Amino acid sequence: MEYKFREIEKKWQKYWEDNKTFKCYDDTSNPKKYYILDMFPYPSGSGLHVGHPEGYTATDIVARYKRMKGFNVLHPMGWDAFGLPAEQYAMQTGTHPSVTTRKNCDTFRRQIKEIGLSYDWDREINTTDPEYFKWTQWIFIQLYKTWYDEKACKGRHIDELQVPDYIRKEGKDAVEKYINDKRLAYYDNAQVWWCSSCKIVCANEEVLTDGTHEKCGHPVTKMNLKQWMLRIPHYAERLLEGLDNLDWPEGIKDQQRNWIGKSTGAEVDFMIDNTDLKITVFTTRPDTLFGATYMVLAPEHELTRQLTTPEFKNKVEKYIKDSALKSDLDRTDLAKEKTGVFTGAYAINPVNNKKIPVWTADYVLTGYGTGAIMAVPAHDERDFEFAEKYGLPINCIMKPDTNDEELKERIVKGEECWTEDGVYINSSDTVTGIDINNLKKDKGIEKTIKWLEDNKRGRAMVNYKLRDWLFSRQRYWGEPFPVIHWEDGTISVLDESELPLELPDMEKYEPGENGESPLANAGNWLNVVDNNGRKGRRETNTMPQWAGSCWYYLRFIDPENNQSIFSKEKEKYWMPVDLYIGGAEHAVLHLLYSRFWHKVLYDLGHVTHNEPYLKLFNQGMILAFAYETKTGAKVPGDMVEEKDGKFFHKESGEELSQIVAKMSKSLKNVVNPDDIIESYGADSLRLYEMFMGPLDASKPWDEKGVKGVFGFLTRVNRLFGNLDNITDEKDDKDIIKALHQTIMKTGGDIENLRFNTAISSLMIFTNLAIKKGKVTKETAMTFAKILNPFAPHLAEELWQLYGNDKSLAYEQWPKVNEEFLKEDTFEYPVSFNGKLRFKLELSLEMPNDEIESLVINDERSGKWLAGKKPRKIIIVRGRIINVVV
RNA sequence: GCCCGGAUGGUGGAAUUGGUAGACACGUUGGACUUAAAAUCCAAUGGCCGUUUAGGCUGUGCGGGUUCAAGUCCCGCUCCGGGUACCA
Structure with a gap:
């Protein structure tokens, strides 16, 4: 056949x-x-x-x-x-x-x-x-009309938002602003990453760590643009909690957890000496307040300029400018050496009323926490590095938990940084009344937060890394926002009845130079007038592909x-x-x-x-073989020839080594499914994709493997696809047993997404059936059913061959009959001191003492017992026998 | 640096979760069929030693440990892949 x-x-x-x-x-x-x-x-x-x-x-x-x-x-x-x-x-x-x-x-x-x-x-x-x-x-409009009720921990319709009286008193604009500040979707100026090659704004997530755009590899720069943003951080806690009950790979959950980046700690207020300005910082280590020897504001922090004293003004201004420029450069440069300047101002440490200098430095990020930190160089590596460079004091406030006495001494002297646990020292003040000496980290944090709250100097606080989601792109080919910007500065969203807002036809799709979308040129589409003659302009950005x-x-x-x-x-x-x-x-x-x-x-x-x-x-990712020279230069697949299992460059004759790499046009190792279907069929393609290995593993494509599964399907067709091989006589017991084992194995493996082993069990059964040469129609039909999910075309063909006129797609999955799987005996591996020596077929019912005597008296045991009495015999029923000598 | 994965024959990978390591497949070798080749079928196939018959030793990245028994568990490393990165 x-x-x-x-x-x-x-x-x-x-x-x-x-x-x-x-x-x-x-x-x-x-x-x-x-x-x-x-x-x-x-x-x-x-x-x-x-x-x-x-x-x-x-x-x-x-x-x-x-x-x-x-x-x-x-x-x-x-x-x-x-x-x-x-x-x-x-x-x-x-x-x-x-x-x-x-x-x-x-x-x-x-x-x-x-x-x-x-x-x-x-x-x-x-x-x-x-x-x-x-x-x-429509969903965007819902987001626009939703605010997040922090008390109820839930999004609610904007109409249900209570505007406080003190806002109402300020007038309509204040009310409007208050409401807009609560919407899940809002329109505001944002410093955004701009790719001048794609002429597009990128989300933080689309910028790689080396400061390039993930789509094109071009470096991105910063730009200020009016943008639509979504307040996803409101949902941070629920997005985090929700993960716990999901059946997802743990690694993926961890990645999401890291991305959300929850950290618990406290906000602490520091007063600026001789002013009524206040710096609020977020810290996960309020317990180290006694070790705070200076403070740092991000250069962009709103107080940086305000609190700088006249004599440091020039330096600080220059630093702010430089760091703004610097952030236009490769971001990794920032990570190398820390820089900063003193502002001339001093803050008061609330726990001991000591004056500490306030610096500005760009190692403090404006977008995280409050954009300001208290620096504890003795117990934070970044602060330590900065303090060393600028000669700032390093006060150790913790005897570290370490047995390394030399290290301990260096830490206490402030020559080394310690971020782990330990016992507090120098952490009390009689005036302010706080004392955490001799406590350890957990208790110290707890007690300090209580003190901060009691004394109104701070509060417990949770922070997330997750930022607002930048939701607009300067593109044509995306969903238009159902939004109109009116000449009076207000914004309105379309009514549901006006949806969809379709894209206009355009002659040119070029985006503008400065973040203008192509839609800004769509005159007829762009400009609108309402019933009162008020002019408006449609939003020209479109939504990102995520939408x-x-x-x-x-x-x-x-x-x-x-x-x-x-x-x-x-x-x-x-x-x-x-x-x-x-x-x-x-x-x-x-x-x-x-x-x-x-x-x-x-x-x-x-x-x-x-x-x-x-x-x-x-x-997992499907990779492909690729070839490289001794020096590591990659050689395209069409320049490689194989001889005796070795690989050579067709022109130079140089021997090449086979490696595994991503499929790529340059390596000429891309596999097109159409070709595989043409040469081996869709069932072979399906089977090979699944037989390669575990679904979640990355594995290299190898056409020889396709040939393997093709051979399997050919054999299946030859045996089961020929009615001469279908017999009216009964099947042997062992083939019925194998069939039911296969039903069980394939079913279980499918449930667990382990298709490679399921296919292997189909092969084992087929190999046995081929040895037998003939099977009953019942067995053949059952086999067609369990083959169906994997190779449905061939399975349907066989099913029809057996006289069925309907597709087998909705046939019932065969039931496993436990009767056929029962075993009376088991061939025990008998090992001595854990080493397998021989096998012994025994009844599964046999009592242990009988097994023991049979093992000891077996002639093959003599050699290993050497006349001694075994110390112990371990019998695991249906598994193994181990004799301890 | 930190967080996840991973490492088993010449190759892709199995191993009931602590119980016969290498299922299944590829490749290789030998044989059958053939004028020949392809295709197909049969057999062998981790390595080393031995072989007339046996058989033995060794072996899951490396080094320790727990156990009657470890690819599987614990401790300490090495290498590879993915994510992330001054997040206070």
């Missing part, structure tokens, strides 16, 4: 499409629902690469399996189609981005369909479709609804997403933003669950 994979695969893909086999109905009467989601792709111009089908195949296997287990499965696909490349292409060629996008989506859809993935294509969505982004704009992907999982639930974002009943039925699979590169941004929006929607009563994604799994 020839394995005509192309024929079979085309036939079944057409069948599934014609019969809408995988159409998903909102059958709310079935209590078993399963929502399984892929991270939808950005449809790039280069089409699918082999990394995409990895995650898609994994979810497809689970989806097909769950259907066979009787679940109502929601398994949709769509396109995250706003993005820069289509716009850049438009600039070069004048082609409208929507044309490019449609073409790319068509390619992606065709490629994905050829893999035989069981999506419900009737639910396909596209973030660039006005019917979709209408609701993205569309923040909530797409909700639209899949009810993609054609034009009355509301989705029906409440359907949301209640389908949410939350039961399994979400995608790349780890979205560990922080997409997943955090998405959770944030979900929580806002939850607070406003639009969704029924607090978290969108119950279980998350990250597939």
Whole structure:
């Protein structure tokens, strides 16, 4: 039987499409629902690469399996189609981005369909479709109309915000400002990262640590622009807590926790000597107040100029200017050597009323905490480094917990910094009444905070690294903001009935030089006049690409609804997403933003669950072999030839070493799924992607492996695809046992996303069945069922061959019959002092004393006992026997 | 620096979570079929020693430890990958 994979695969893909086999109905009467989601792709111009089908195949296997287990499965696909490349292409060629996008989506859809993935294509969505982004704009309006009630820890409608009387007394503008300052979405001046190559503002998250733009590698600079921002930090605590109950990889949760960056400590107020100015600092170590020997303000801090004394004015001004310039340079330079200048001012340390100098230095960041610190050089490494450089006093206030006496002495003398725990010294003051001497860190912090609060010098405080989310981009190809800026300086959002606000057609897509979006040139679209003749201008920025992907999982639930974002009943039925699979590169941004929006929607009563994604799994990256010379120079794949397992440069003949690297055009090692499907078929592609190794591991692509699984499918087809091999006689006991073991193994492995071992068990069974040569129809049909999630085309073909006229997509997953798995005997490995010596087949019922005597009296034991009596015999039933001599 | 992963044959990877290390597959070698090659099938395959028959030693990045028993647990390292970075 020839394995005509192309024929079979085309036939079944057409069948599934014609019969809408995988159409998903909102059958709310079935209590078993399963929502399984892929991270939808950005449809790039280069089409699918082999990394995409990895995650898609994994979810497809689970989806097909769950259907066979009787679940109502929601398994949709769509396109995250706003993005820069289509716009850049438009600039070069004048082609409208929507044309490019449609073409790319068509390619992606065709490629994905050829893999035989069981999506419900009737639910396909596209973030660039006005019917979709209408609701993205709608959510933005909700964010604009929401404030965060810190007492209730929840977002509420802006109409429910009580404006205090003292604000009301100040008039309409003050009220307006008060309200705007509370909105989750707000418009304000912001210092932003600007990429002059892409002519775009970047979120902090899009700037790499070396100060370059992650998209293009060009260095970014700072710029002040009016921007839309989202107050995600209000949700920091809930985003943090919410992680605890999610079935996500711990590493991803840790990354989110780090990103949110919660730290607990206190705010402390320092009065400036001879003024009534006050500096408030945030510190996690209020217990070290006695060691504070100076203070530092960020150069941008509003008090820096104010408290500088005349004689230091010039120096400080220069420093402020220099550091503003400096932040335009490579940011890593900042990290190297600390600089700063004295302001001439002194602050009063509240715990002992001592005067300490106030400096300004750019190692203190303006965006974190209060932008000012108390410096405790003896117990903070950054402060220590700074103090050493500028000769500031270093006062040790803690006897360190260390047995290194020499180190201890150096620390107490202030020659070394100690940041760990210890016992306080020099930490009391009779005037202020605080005394933490002889305490340790935890108690010291506690007691100091109490003292600060009792004396109104500070308060317990929690700080987060998470900043406001910069939410606008100077781009054409994104969701337009449903916002009008009026000539009187007010802002209004569109009414829901005016949505969607579509993009205007443009002739040119070039952005302006100074952060102006291309939309600023769309005259007709841009200018509006209200009923009273008031002139206004639409917002010309568009939303970032994150916007569309923040909530797409909700639209899949009810993609054609034009009355509301989705029906409440359907949301209640389908949410939350039961399994979400995608790349780890979205560990922080997409997943955090998405959770944030979900929580806002939850607070406003639009969704029924607090978290969108119950279980998350990250597939590993698919790498490829690459070649390099002895000096480490990379050699493109087409310049390499293999001889006797060694690799040589085709031209120079130099021997090369094989390494594993990311697929890249320059290395010429990119694998195109289309080629694999053409040569080996979609089932082989699917099987190989899963057989390579654990789903979450990074692993190199090796075409020899594809040949391996292709060979397996060929053998499956040869045996099971030939009715001559289907017998009416009974199956042997061992094949029935193997079959049931395989059912159990594959089912369990699918549940645990361990597809490589599931496939291995299918191979083991097939190898045994081939040895037998014949199987019963019942066995063959069962095998087709368990093969189905992995290689659905071949499985359907076999199923039809056995006389079934319906697709096996909804056949019941076979039940494991424990009867067939029972064992009476076990071949025990018998070891002496832990070393395996021989094997002994024994009844599993046999009592221990009988086993012992059989082992001792076995002739093979004589050599190892050497006439001695064993000290102990350990018998683990069904496992092992170990004789201790 | 800090936070996560990881290291097992020539290669990708298994190992019931403390109980026969190397499942399954690739590759290699030998054989069958063939005029020949490809394809297919059968067999062998961690390393070393021994071999007429056995068999033995050794082996999961390195060094210690716990245990009747360690790839798996504990302590101390090395190397590789990812994230993050003056966050007070």
